[in-house]
Amino acid sequence: MSRFTAPRLVLGALSVAALLATGAVQAKDAEPVSPIPAAKVTNPGKVELGKKLFFDPRLSRSGFISCNSCHNLSMGGSDNLKTSIGDKWQKGPINSPTVLNSSLNVAQFWDGRAKDLKEQAGGPIANPGEMAFTHDLAVDLLTSIPQYVAEFKKVFGHDKLTIDEVTQAIAAFEETLVTPNARFDKWLKGDKKAINAQELRGYQLFKSSGCVACHNGPNLGGTSFQKMGLVEAYKTDNPAEGRSAVTGNDAERFNFKVPTLRNVELTYPYFHDGAADTLTQAVDTMGRLQLGKKFTPEENADIVAFLKTLTGDQPKFTLPILPPSSDKTKRPQPFE
Amino acid sequence: MSRFTAPRLVLGALSVAALLATGAVQAKDAEPVSPIPAAKVTNPGKVELGKKLFFDPRLSRSGFISCNSCHNLSMGGSDNLKTSIGDKWQKGPINSPTVLNSSLNVAQFWDGRAKDLKEQAGGPIANPGEMAFTHDLAVDLLTSIPQYVAEFKKVFGHDKLTIDEVTQAIAAFEETLVTPNARFDKWLKGDKKAINAQELRGYQLFKSSGCVACHNGPNLGGTSFQKMGLVEAYKTDNPAEGRSAVTGNDAERFNFKVPTLRNVELTYPYFHDGAADTLTQAVDTMGRLQLGKKFTPEENADIVAFLKTLTGDQPKFTLPILPPSSDKTKRPQPFE
Incomplete structure (x- = not known):
């Protein structure tokens, strides 16, 4: 073994220990899904500023899209x-992914082209097909609004207002958009009455059929890239090519x-092209295309029932002024 | 005098008494402006339902406009x-009027074609240039959503879900959108330090110049129809003809x-065509066109300072899910 191997192994062991400590891996019952932790707000001022920016349509060319x-x-x-x-x-070009729990994703956008929420936040603002603004215009706009200037200064402790501060604040708000306390999470934490028999059957089938191979962890997904149409090709008019457009x-x-x-x-609707209107359709398509499995109507209904236990507490906050x-x-x- | 005159006079006297009793006319200090009263919520369930509907883009053809x-x-x-x-x-076709304090208006829309908020609420939903839906489609949509069906039933005590219940609920929410506690209202109620010397000068000029002839009452407007371009014609590309389009x-x-x-x-921006970007422009134009008066820059600044004391507490509520x-x-x- 080379002299570089040993430290790498140590790091690996440390990482596992860290995961165990955070509860991301539940060694106890070995479930492949873990509860969503509540948001930890370390900088409330930054979160409040980010919330305003998230709701502000003036970050778009038209003044209409936030x-x-x-x-x-x-x-x-x-x-x-x-x-x-x-x-x-x-x-x-693509279905808008939920911002909820997105801080738990390995990367942002369907093709993962942004490494984190901060990098993602700058994308739509400057995308000519979305908010159609530029980072310079966004910064000019915010700089012309005295209350924003004062708030940025208070949060960041300096007078510099660039797209970096803007996207930092938006990302700080988005990091709070987690949805704990889903019925399934209560079940994971030991409340065996939190889900019913059908929902539990659905979860067991979800695990035994292999759905969980990709949809695992606290976010039941968001941790890997996988081919859409693994066993059987996916038919769509949507031209998105996914990860290859990023990596070449x-x-x-x-x-x-x-x-x-x-x-x-x-x-809803589901998939990168939004082609599946209902969970029933989505479960059927996923079973056939990704797992080579045709779920019976009863099996499908059980899985759908399980999926509906994953709705957590929605972020609750006052509409920003x-x-x-x-x-x-x-x-x-x-x-114009 | 005809035999019909006497009862009419009695009614007139009763109306004045009623106005005095509600505080809409402040006999004590005879100011032509009165404070905005706080919202009285008599049916919180209806307000909550209306809030959801107000924020629901599914009431539009596209699913995008609420x-x-x-x-x-x-x-x-x-x-x-x-x-x-x-x-x-x-x-x-026209500048979107604020929904804040709109329950205090004599009628709704710039041309007053809706007699109240309930009648107004149905307009944009079915307007092909706005939300481009129909009342029937809106009702079908809501009827397909079990949580809405249950909530309508709870609020209205019956199973009927028509556009009438929909617009009633939206209007009930809108009635709560009042903005009390403006600095000027605090001054009106006796806190003489609530506005500064410039703001007070502005108010006095606002009264002595005649602005108050139209902009009076608790809402500083909303109680009458007036010609845009009274002393001097208003030049605009906007084809709206106002009240005549309703009355013929x-x-x-x-x-x-x-x-x-x-x-x-x-x-901002101001006027039915949104042509004035700033309060300074709006005050200048109003002075010249409606009053035949050219305010000096100092006078204009005083009035603008006064106008900024009219910002009240914005409605504070949790974003509906x-x-x-x-x-x-x-x-x-x-x-499509």
């Missing part, structure tokens, strides 16, 4: 559309980030 | 756009409902 337009926190952190509506009613590796064509199943009852534009603020011109 | 899109409660109950964005990004009376051409000045700091669609719910097809 982060919340497509990641609507009244609707499971999604827009419940096949693909989203962007600037000038452009048709989005042809072997990763049609590999997408495994979506979380948390709150899946609220985040946005600071008004000043006379210097450039007004949006949505029709 | 009441809150154009009457954004994060932004003074308006969209801060010249004219609103409707279905498929259609350009709206040519003498009422370009008569619009006098907008409230409550929270006017938040509800919407009940999920069921398998039977028709999915929106925004691009």
